[in-house]
Amino acid sequence: MATRPNGLDRFYSVIPAGGIGSRLWPLSRADAPKFLHDLTGSGKTLLRATWERLEPLTGPDRIMVVTGRAHRAAVEAQLPELTDRNVVLESEPKDSSAAIGLAAAILHHREPDVIIGSFAADHVIGDVRGFHRAVGEAVVAAEEGYIATIGITPTEPAIGFGYIHCNGNLGIAGAPGAVGADRFVEKPDLEVAKRYLADGNYLWNAGMFISRADRLLEQLGHSQPELLEGLTELAEAWDTDRRGAVVDRVWPRLAKIAIDYTVAEPAAAAGRLAVVPGSFDWDDIGDFAAIAKLHSGGRKSDLAILGEGARVLSDASSGVVISQSGRLISLIGVTDIVVVDTPDALLVTTSANAQRVKAVVDALKVSGRGDIL
Amino acid sequence: MATRPNGLDRFYSVIPAGGIGSRLWPLSRADAPKFLHDLTGSGKTLLRATWERLEPLTGPDRIMVVTGRAHRAAVEAQLPELTDRNVVLESEPKDSSAAIGLAAAILHHREPDVIIGSFAADHVIGDVRGFHRAVGEAVVAAEEGYIATIGITPTEPAIGFGYIHCNGNLGIAGAPGAVGADRFVEKPDLEVAKRYLADGNYLWNAGMFISRADRLLEQLGHSQPELLEGLTELAEAWDTDRRGAVVDRVWPRLAKIAIDYTVAEPAAAAGRLAVVPGSFDWDDIGDFAAIAKLHSGGRKSDLAILGEGARVLSDASSGVVISQSGRLISLIGVTDIVVVDTPDALLVTTSANAQRVKAVVDALKVSGRGDIL
Structure with a gap:
């Protein structure tokens, strides 16, 4: 240049x-x-x-x-x-x-x-x-x-x-x-x-x-x-x-x-x-709340959907769905929800709890279920 | 007798x-x-x-x-x-x-x-x-x-x-x-x-x-x-x-x-x-709220878990989880939640919305996704 x-x-x-x-x-x-x-x-x-x-x-x-x-x-x-x-x-x-x-x-x-x-x-x-x-x-x-x-x-x-x-x-x-x-x-x-x-x-x-x-x-x-x-x-x-x-x-x-x-x-x-x-x-997209925010443009009422071939049916719901399993995901009346659907593990939480995910991961390590991490 | x-x-x-x-x-x-x-x-x-x-x-x-x-x-x-x-x-x-x-x-x-x-x-x-x-x-x-x-x-x-x-x-x-x-x-x-x-x-x-x-x-x-x-x-x-x-x-x-x-x-x-x-x-266990109630004995703070070999990790959550997929299910800070995890479809809703599930099923029929019913 x-x-x-x-x-x-x-x-x-x-x-x-x-x-x-x-x-x-x-x-x-x-x-x-x-x-x-x-x-x-x-x-x-x-x-x-x-x-x-x-x-x-x-x-x-x-x-x-x-x-x-x-x-x-x-x-x-x-x-x-x-x-x-x-x-x-x-x-x-x-x-x-x-x-x-x-x-x-x-x-x-x-x-x-x-x-x-x-x-x-x-x-x-x-x-x-x-x-x-x-x-x-x-x-x-x-x-x-x-x-x-x-x-x-x-x-x-x-x-x-x-x-x-x-x-x-x-x-x-x-x-x-x-x-x-x-x-x-x-x-x-x-x-x-x-x-x-x-x-x-x-x-x-x-x-x-x-x-x-x-x-x-x-x-x-x-x-x-x-x-x-x-x-x-x-x-x-x-x-x-x-x-x-x-x-x-x-x-x-x-x-x-x-x-x-x-x-x-x-x-x-x-x-x-x-x-x-x-x-x-x-x-730095440090947690799922950041992903939800990134995709909603700040609008609380939106449901962001990520994942190739995601199939989501949503009724009166908002937040973020990340689909990696190809399964049909149906949400009814859940707001600010975070659903992460992978072939061997599923997470359901809310944006407000996004920072607590690490504690669950730590618990999995301690409980000997590190195979899932 | x-x-x-x-x-x-x-x-x-x-x-x-x-x-x-x-x-x-x-x-x-x-x-x-x-x-x-x-x-x-x-x-x-x-x-x-x-x-x-x-x-x-x-x-x-x-x-x-x-x-x-x-x-x-x-x-x-x-x-x-x-x-x-x-x-x-x-x-x-x-x-x-x-x-x-x-x-x-x-x-x-x-x-x-x-x-x-x-x-x-x-x-x-x-x-x-x-x-x-x-x-x-x-x-x-x-x-x-x-x-x-x-x-x-x-x-x-x-x-x-x-x-x-x-x-x-x-x-x-x-x-x-x-x-x-x-x-x-x-x-x-x-x-x-x-x-x-x-x-x-x-x-x-x-x-x-x-x-x-x-x-x-x-x-x-x-x-x-x-x-x-x-x-x-x-x-x-x-x-x-x-x-x-x-x-x-x-x-x-x-x-x-x-x-x-x-x-x-x-x-x-x-x-x-x-x-x-x-x-x-x-x-008559007409909906998931009835299942949640049946298992909680009326206590709102309980998480009922159904399904053979269910693996659920729950933090500050209540409601009912029905697991048919064998996947690890992690719930964080979701209350009165209903999670139904099957091999090809996932439902996330709340007890209060349990009666609305039928409408989703009807929508699936109309949209030609009756294969999932």
Whole structure:
């Protein structure tokens, strides 16, 4: 692109495609995680949509996917353009510090001045141009040495997202929106969320991190030196015939911790975090209430129906039906209902209870019925 | 039995086992009607329980079952004691006047002074001894020439049952409870049902009819002379090699009408109906709300689970789950819910909407999806 900022030439997208999405059970499963589903009705899986959103920024050759070994075939089927060189397989899940950190270490080893941007495989973004604009600014901030993130301007007092508290504009040329941030806050309750919305200085944490790879690794090393050491060893062996042996030895011993704690929060505390506000529609579709909302356009009276060949007969009902079984589903007089119908498990709940699904999944684990997860 | 009234020696039970039970779709189907299900959790189908309730009154050789050709094998599997002589197969459903009338005509032809009692195959009765006592009185009233029925003393202002308005005691020796009745009323609304309950002279119509066969046929002939003619022709041919030919010719042309209109109401209007009040627990389990109530013992907070090998995980939920698919069913925060999970159809509704299920079934018929019924 003619208007592409310089930094974008050094930019590499990383898609960590992991996480089961427990709150979306029984749709999302260990063997069919959230990112392999079409939750928007677009006809594309969330992973495919993520790829197509990133591809205009970097081209098909500069997108790396980090995923579990079990998902390799499904990921490659979704992304035929993905080259072997751009696939990083985890032998076991190690959370986002290891996943994104390994991608950063490999790419840094191959290309020392690379700028990476990490974008979850299972988020939904409405305005792709707005997203591209924000990433462009974040890349500029990253060139300046910041760990950059994109914060979403809240449209409601959401309790399902974390927030970032922002302060003054950083005055970065080419990144006019970039502001500083001093702290991250976990999902608040409704009263606090309302205060955040009114305050105006809180943005939703969309979990997108854009940074020079060397800066990200350096930041990681401050809090997790052993993890950095392991990732560096892996990266040095990655493109050699020693890869397998080093992975087998090093990966199982890596710390399992979210990148928010190892990179984002420490960077914010140290004044090295830049936030580019984005006002585009974004959702991490964290639970079934989010799916219902996505499809109803906010109208409480609607019944959203997802699933190929879904056969639903509805009378005075609203909410969302996700059909994977091909069975006839009949709803009578149930409102704000959530019905997820899969071949071996059925969930019936309501939007208001959507966040409680994870507890049921945990109960299944404890009761030895993990086969159904 | 030593204490058996004389009339019981002439008594023959008739079980009309027909009707799909549309309000119990998708549990009850054309090929698996209500009477073939265990809705009480007793381990017995309703049909089997009906048989076992009647057998002490008449012995196994004096119970006749009228059912559809399609159900013959299932009925015989449930009732191994049933002899060929006691099976009447309908080539197509013709409602209760033809079904019970044919049984009466056949039995009358075989045994002119027989007293028959007709009892639906799909009702639930709690106190069997109370039921036997009431039938005993009804048989005495039948000997006296009455069309007798058993009226259930209401325990609540039910809107799902029809009522019988009773008047004075008939003074029949051996049937001290038997009263006269002047009219039948269809399912009332709640206000009217409350008045009936307070009035004290209204009993629930349990659809049980006990009568000399000749009296029942005579009463039927007053309102439906052609139907009586057809039934008589069938009965005369029944135990001969002409049965098949006569059935093929006569049965399809018989009037399709409920026995309430052809026998019970005219008998009441003519002062020839006797009602024996029964204070035993009785339910026709007309819809899923009735099933929920049956299993919760009236406690709103309970979740009733029916179905062999049902696997249900429930959190803050109440109502009824009927599982026929073997799938794991998870309920979260849904109250008074009705979930019926079968291999090819799923119903989600609430107890309050249970009566609307029939409308959905009708919609399926109209939309050409009768395959699922």
